[in-house]
Structure formats: C-alpha cells, structure tokens
Amino acid sequence: MKHRTKFFVLILMAVFVIPAFGQDLTPREIIQKADEKFNGELTSTAVMAMTIVRPTWERTIEFKNWTSGREYALTLITAPAKEKGQTFLKRQNEMWTWNPTISRLIKLPPSMMSQGWMGSDYTNDDILKESSVVNDYEHELMGEEELNGRLCYKIKMLAKEEAAVIWGHQIRWIDKKDFLFLKSELYDEDGYLVRTETGSEVKLMDGRLITSRIELVPAEEDGQLTIIEMKEMKFNEPIKESFFSQQNMKRIR
Amino acid sequence: MNNLKLAWRNLWRNRRRTLITSASIFFAVFFALIMRSVQLGTYDHMYKNVIESYTGYIQVQHKDFWDEKIVDNTFPEEAGMNKLLLDDKNVAATIPRLESFALASNGHQSKGVVVMGMDPEKEKHLSKVNDKRVKYRLSPAAINMINGEESVPEKVKEMLALVENKSYSSSSRLQLDLDLEDKEASEVLPLIEKYSKFENGSIHMGEPGVWVGDKLSQYLELGIGDTIVLISQGYHGSTAAGKYEIKGIVKLPLPDLDNKIVYLPLDICQELFNAENMITSLSLALLNTDDKSVNTTMERLSTIIPGEQKLMEWREMNELMVSQMDADDKGGQIMLGILYLVIAFGVFGTVLMLTAERKREFGVLVAIGMQKKKLASVMTMEMILIGLLGIMAGAFVASSLILYGVNHPIVFKGEAALMFEDMGFEPQLAFWPIDNYYISQILIVVFMVLLAIIYPTRKIFGMKVVNALRA
Numbered sequence: 001m002k003h004r005t006k007f008f009v010l011i012l013m014a015v016f017v018i019p020a021f022g023q024d025l026t027p028r029e030i031i032q033k034a035d036e037k038f039n040g041e042l043t044s045t046a047v048m049a050m051t052i053v054r055p056t057w058e059r060t061i062e063f064k065n066w067t068s069g070r071e072y073a074l075t076l077i078t079a080p081a082k083e084k085g086q087t088f089l090k091r092q093n094e095m096w097t098w099n100p101t102i103s104r105l106i107k108l109p110p111s112m113m114s115q116g117w118m119g120s121d122y123t124n125d126d127i128l129k130e131s132s133v134v135n136d137y138e139h140e141l142m143g144e145e146e147l148n149g150r151l152c153y154k155i156k157m158l159a160k161e162e163a164a165v166i167w168g169h170q171i172r173w174i175d176k177k178d179f180l181f182l183k184s185e186l187y188d189e190d191g192y193l194v195r196t197e198t199g200s201e202v203k204l205m206d207g208r209l210i211t212s213r214i215e216l217v218p219a220e221e222d223g224q225l226t227i228i229e230m231k232e233m234k235f236n237e238p239i240k241e242s243f244f245s246q247q248n249m250k251r252i253r
Numbered sequence: 254m255n256n257l258k259l260a261w262r263n264l265w266r267n268r269r270r271t272l273i274t275s276a277s278i279f280f281a282v283f284f285a286l287i288m289r290s291v292q293l294g295t296y297d298h299m300y301k302n303v304i305e306s307y308t309g310y311i312q313v314q315h316k317d318f319w320d321e322k323i324v325d326n327t328f329p330e331e332a333g334m335n336k337l338l339l340d341d342k343n344v345a346a347t348i349p350r351l352e353s354f355a356l357a358s359n360g361h362q363s364k365g366v367v368v369m370g371m372d373p374e375k376e377k378h379l380s381k382v383n384d385k386r387v388k389y390r391l392s393p394a395a396i397n398m399i400n401g402e403e404s405v406p407e408k409v410k411e412m413l414a415l416v417e418n419k420s421y422s423s424s425s426r427l428q429l430d431l432d433l434e435d436k437e438a439s440e441v442l443p444l445i446e447k448y449s450k451f452e453n454g455s456i457h458m459g460e461p462g463v464w465v466g467d468k469l470s471q472y473l474e475l476g477i478g479d480t481i482v483l484i485s486q487g488y489h490g491s492t493a494a495g496k497y498e499i500k501g502i503v504k505l506p507l508p509d510l511d512n513k514i515v516y517l518p519l520d521i522c523q524e525l526f527n528a529e530n531m532i533t534s535l536s537l538a539l540l541n542t543d544d545k546s547v548n549t550t551m552e553r554l555s556t557i558i559p560g561e562q563k564l565m566e567w568r569e570m571n572e573l574m575v576s577q578m579d580a581d582d583k584g585g586q587i588m589l590g591i592l593y594l595v596i597a598f599g600v601f602g603t604v605l606m607l608t609a610e611r612k613r614e615f616g617v618l619v620a621i622g623m624q625k626k627k628l629a630s631v632m633t634m635e636m637i638l639i640g641l642l643g644i645m646a647g648a649f650v651a652s653s654l655i656l657y658g659v660n661h662p663i664v665f666k667g668e669a670a671l672m673f674e675d676m677g678f679e680p681q682l683a684f685w686p687i688d689n690y691y692i693s694q695i696l697i698v699v700f701m702v703l704l705a706i707i708y709p710t711r712k713i714f715g716m717k718v719v720n721a722l723r724a
Contacts, residue, residue: 052489054489057489059489080491082491082492082527083491086492099492101495102482102484102494102495102496103496104484106484116490118491118492119486120490
C-alpha cells in the first residue's frame with residue numbers, strides 16, 4: 001500500500017510538476033513553440049482572406065496556402081476572379097510566381113523580398129517565410145505583461161549579424177498559456193518602429209487555438225492597414241515534397 | 254534740311270567707304286535675324302513634335318498623377334465634364350488616355366515600357382498615331398533583295414547600307430534619306446518600296462491588340478502577329494498582366510518615346526489595369542495653339558475643373574525639354590552676342606578710319622566758318638543714314654529668306670540627315686516667321702551705330718583747327 005501511495009505521489013508530481021517545468025522555457029523555445037503552433041510542426045494548410053485598407057479604398061484577396069517546414073510553400077489566389085489562379089512557390093531559397101493570364105512563370109529576385117505582396121503591407125518575405133523567427137534572431141525575455149486580459153511573455157528578438165532579415169529587432173508578446181503571437185512590433189536597423197502586428201479573435205482550428213485575425217499597421221503610413229483572416233487551418237497533414245513543384249503551380253486549383 | 258542734304262551728298266562722295274560700312278551693318282542684321290529665326294523655328298518644331306505626338310497642349314489630370322504616375326491616381330471619364338470642356342470656344346476635342354508603366358517581354362528579352370491606352374478614333378484629332386504607322390522597313394533581307402536588282406544604281410546601294418533596319422512612315426522621308434533626285438526616285442523608289450513594304454493592321458476599341466514603337470519592336474525582336482506580354486501593377490494594387498497580339502508598328506518622331514511606347518485600345522487597357530472607365534488624363538485638342546490662346550484657355554478652364562483634377566500645360570509636362578531648349582537658347586544668345594561684338598568693332602573700325610581720313614576736311618570746314626555743332630550733326634546724320642541703309646537691306650534680305658523658309662524648311666538629305674536622326678533630332682531646320690524678335694535685333698544694331706557715332710562727334714568737338722589743317 002505504501003508503495004502504491006508513493007507511486008500515486010509520483011504520478012501526481014508528473015501531472016503537476018512537469019508542466020510547471022515546461023513553463024520554465026527559454027525565450028527561444030517560447031518563440032519556437034508559438035511559431036510551430038501557428039505554422040504547424042510539419043506542414044500546414046490554410047485558407048485566408050486578406051483585406052488591404054487604404055485611405056480611399058479597400059480590397060480583399062482570398063488565397064490558400066500550403067507549407068511544409070521552412071523549405072517549401074505554395075500560395076494560390078482564389079479571389080477576386082481576375083487574379084484567380086496566380087500562384088507563388090518557394091523551394092529553399094528560390095521563389096517563383098505563375099500568372100495564368102499570360103502563362104508566364106517568373107522567378108522572383110531576392111531584391112523583391114521586401115516589396116509588398118499583392119499591393120498589401122505584407123512583404124513577399126512575410127508570405128513566403130524566407131527568414132525564421134527562431135533561427136535568425138537572438139531571443140531575450142524582457143518580462144511579462146498583460147495584454148487584453150491575457151498574461152504574455154514579452155520577448156525581444158535581435159536579428160543575428162549574418163541573418164538575411166529585413167528587420168533590426170522585433171518585440172513580441174506571446175500568450176503564456178496558449179502560445180499565441182498577440183502582438184509584434186517590428187523595427188528597422190536604425191531602431192525605428194516600422195509596423196505593428198496584432199493577433200486577435202482566438203479560435204479553435206484543427207484542434208488548436210489560433211489567432212484568426214491578424215492586423216498589420218505600418219507605422220509611417222496614415223490610414224493604411226492590412227487584415228488577414230484565417231478561414232480554415234489544418235496542421236501536419238502529410239504533403240509530399242513533390243507537391244511544391246512548378247508543374248503543380250500551374251495545375252493547382 | 255540743309256544738313257541732311259549735305260550728309261546725303263557726303264555719303265556718296267566716297268561710295269566705297271559708305272558701302273563697306275553699311276555692308277558690315279547689313280551682315281550684322283542679316284545673320285542675327287536668320288540665326289534667331291532658325292533657332293526659334295527649330296524649338297517650335299520640336300515642341301510641336303512632342304505636343305502633337307504625345308502630351309497635347311493642355312491635359313486634365315488627377316491632381317496627384319503628375320507627381321506619382323500610378324494607375325491609382327486616375328479619375329472616371331464622365332460625359333458631363335467632357336461636355337463642359339467641349340463647350341469652351343477653343344477646345345476642339347477631348348482625348349481620353351490611360352497611361353502607365355509596365356514590363357514588356359518577349360521570350361527572354363524584356364524592357365520597361367510606357368503603356369498608353371487610347372481611343373484610336375479620337376487620337377486622330379491630336380497625335381494622329383494612325384498616320385505614324387511604319388510603311389516601309391529596310392530589313393537586311395529587303396536590302397538584299399533590292400541589291401539584287403540590276404536597275405538600282407551603285408550610289409543608292411551604298412546609301413541603303415546606311416539605312417539598314419530603319420523604318421519609314423512616308424516615302425518622301427525615305428527619298429530624302431537616300432538622297433534621291435526626283436527623277437531617280439521615280440525609277441528606283443517603287444522598287445525599294447516593293448521590297449521594304451510593311452503591312453500594318455489597325456487597332457480598335459474593344460478588340461485586344463497593340464501598336465508598338467518601332468525601336469521597341471526591334472529591341473524586343475517583335476513583328477506583326479507576334480505576342481507581347483505586359484506585366485504591371487493595376488488599380489488598387491491588383492495584378493495587371495496580359496498578352497496581346499501586335500497589330501502594327503508605329504514610328505514616332507521622338508526617339509525617346511519610340512523606344513518604349515505600347516499603344517492599347519483604351520477599354521482593353523482599362524481591363525488590363527483593372528481600372529474600369531478610369532483615365533489618367535484628358536488631353537485637349539485646341540483650335541488656337543499660340544501661347545496667348547493656350548494661357549487664356551487655361552484660365553477659363555481652371556474655373557470649371559473639379560478639385561480632384563488639375564490642368565497641366567504642355568510646358569509643365571515637358572519641363573525637361575523646355576529647360577533643355579532654354580539652355581540651348583541661352584547658348585544661341587551668347588553666340589549672337591559674340592557676333593554683335595565682332596560686328597560692332599567692324600563698324601567702329603570703319604568709323605575710325607573715316608574720321609581719320611576726313612580730319613583735314615573737318616579742319617578746313619571749321620576754319621572757313623562752319624560751326625562745330627553743325628559739322629557734328631551732319632556727321633551724325635551720315636552715320637544714321639549708313640545705319641539705316643545697312644539695317645534696311647539686311648532686314649529686307651533676311652525677311653525674304655525667312656518668308657520663303659517658313660513654308661520651305663531646310664531638310665537635310667543623305668548622311669547628314671542620318672546623323673541628325675542619330676542624335677535624336679529631326680533632320681530639318683525650320684524658320685520662325687517675322688515676329689517680335691525682329692524689333693530687339695534691329696534695336697541692338699541701332700544702338701551699336703549710335704555708339705559708333707560718339708567717336709567722330711567727340712573728335713569734332715575736341716578738334717584743334719591748326720593741328721587738323723596740318724593733318
């Protein structure tokens with residue numbers, strides 16, 4: 001009986017203490033966890049809508065996105081009708097775009113990585129995820145802050161010298177319980193705030209909690225913003241590497 | 254009256270001296286007027302080229318378009334505003350355009366181009382792109398065929414080598430570049446035309462199809478029936494991409510534009526850029542195009558243009574060209590200044606000689622009782638008469654040449670013409686009709702003569718009779 005009590009205590013400890021150990025993560029692990037939660041550990045499939053807001057007009061683009069790890073990504077525009085069928089492919093460090101109206105496959109030069117994607121405030125780099133929030137930065141825990149009633153880690157990410165990233169440093173607020181990117185401030189090399197991203201409307205998708213609405217506000221432009229809404233997300237479904245091919249760019253619907 | 258008579262007689266006492274002095278003034282006036290006329294005429298011609306083939310005299314634009322030429326800075330084409338503009342007494346037609354930039358490609362060649370959406374029918378009022386389509390192109394193949402003909406003289410074959418790959422939209426220009434006399438031309442030209450003939454199609458509203466500039470077509474290695482791919486950013490950041498069949502090739506008198514222009518029917522262009530019914534500019538064809546009419550029309554129109562749009566005059570739209578011409582104009586004025594300086598010394602030299610020659614004569618006249626004042630006034634009249642003679646003769650000869658030249662510009666032929674074209678100019682010297690510049694040039698010469706009078710009059714008043722008699 002005594003042994004059983006000991007065993008019970010052990011199990012109790014396993015249940016209560018180990019997660020507590022888990023709470024004691026390094027800043028790098030926190031970022032990695034949040035990143036993997038949003039992008040999937042292996043693969044992800046997402047249906048999204050992007051609304052570009054400008055002082056005098058706004059417009060919405062709908063698209064599907066498949067990713068596999070950091071290396072492969074494919075994006076297909078599904079609306080509006082005129083742009084439907086355009087695809088963007090990333091394989092390792094190379095990127096292409098396919099435009100069905102002119103039947104042309106165009107390779108994107110690295111110089112275009114910091115340019116707006118489809119006229120939005122998102123850069124090609126944001127969409128194709130060339131740089132990694134985990135590997136390209138040094139992470140430092142700045143403390144904990146409450147944001148919209150959620151307790152957050154506040155982490156400063158300083159870009160590594162050799163990393164090919166367009167930001168100087170970032171400050172991210174990550175939900176302590178669910179590992180959600182709730183807010184990110186992105187600064188350029190000179191330390192000026194370039195844009196703020198906020199995640200909201202937490203929803204359950206494919207079994208995990210996700211911020212289903214991301215708002216991106218450029219710091220210098222008045223009345224400009226881009227909103228991304230996640231309509232549907234699936235994680236870690238098997239996607240073969242051959243899915244991310246130039247042939248598939250032209251075929252996929 | 255007596256003085257004038259004396260002066261007149263004095264002039265013809267020594268005919269040669271009078272003629273030499275007035276000849277130097279004649280040349281001053283003649284060269285100054287011709288130089289100015291050619292300069293002003295050539296500027297005007299170049300401005301006309303750019304205005305009539307591209308910008309037009311006045312454009313209505315979205316207020317931000319000029320600073321940021323993107324498709325977002327457009328405005329809808331409205332019948333109401335069109336009518337308001339057409340109601341103006343000097344506006345003959347309004348020509349809608351949608352202008353933007355794109356990357357054009359054909360296979361591995363690509364180039365940034367200006368995409369101009371326009372209504373081919375309406376352009377007939379202004380740019381007349383229709384008439385600028387290439388009629389003859391001397392491709393290496395065509396030249397080979399022509400060289401194979403026995404009736405073509407050697408001289409023409411040599412010239413043909415110089416115009417390889419050039420295109421022409423009229424046979425008269427072709428004749429000039431080949432330096433053919435009319436008689437020769439009637440024999441040889443039909444042959445050359447036969448081999449170099451270029452079949453162009455037209456573009457119409459509602460039908461996909463483009464015209465491209467001659468130089469651009471050669472750079473992208475595109476011909477009639479080939480497909481050009483355009484890719485750009487459209488209205489509100491959308492993707493603009495399309496492929497179009499080339500229906501025709503146009504040769505514009507502006508090499509800069511010829512290099513990068515693609516014409517599309519307006520509605521097709523609006524579809525490409527996702528800008529339904531939007532235009533970037535409304536170019537106005539005017540009835541009276543002189544500076545004053547353009548300015549008053551601008552003033553009248555500025556009251557009826559809504560705040561979202563603004564009026565642009567051709568000078569603002571062609572700022573670079575206007576300042577280039579201004580710089581060239583300043584250079585021309587410096588040349589004129591040097592010309593005047595040379596001639597002023599020529600006139601002064603003859604006057605100096607004249608005074609020295611007549612020193613004894615002056616001494617005698619004063620000694621026998623002629624007042625110095627009277628002598629000086631006779632002398633002054635002589636000089637004024639010489640000046641008038643020179644100015645009138647110069648203005649007369651220059652005017653007759655200019656009056657003829659206004660309707661018959663000097664057109665260069667053969668190699669000289671090709672050299673001009675390579676530098677981006679039309680091989681032509683145009684004349685500017687008789688105008689205000691006449692007054693300023695003539696006044697300057699009059700001033701020069703008056704300056705020259707000072708010397709003999711001073712000499713007369715300062716003359717010591719005893720010394721003069723001994724001279």
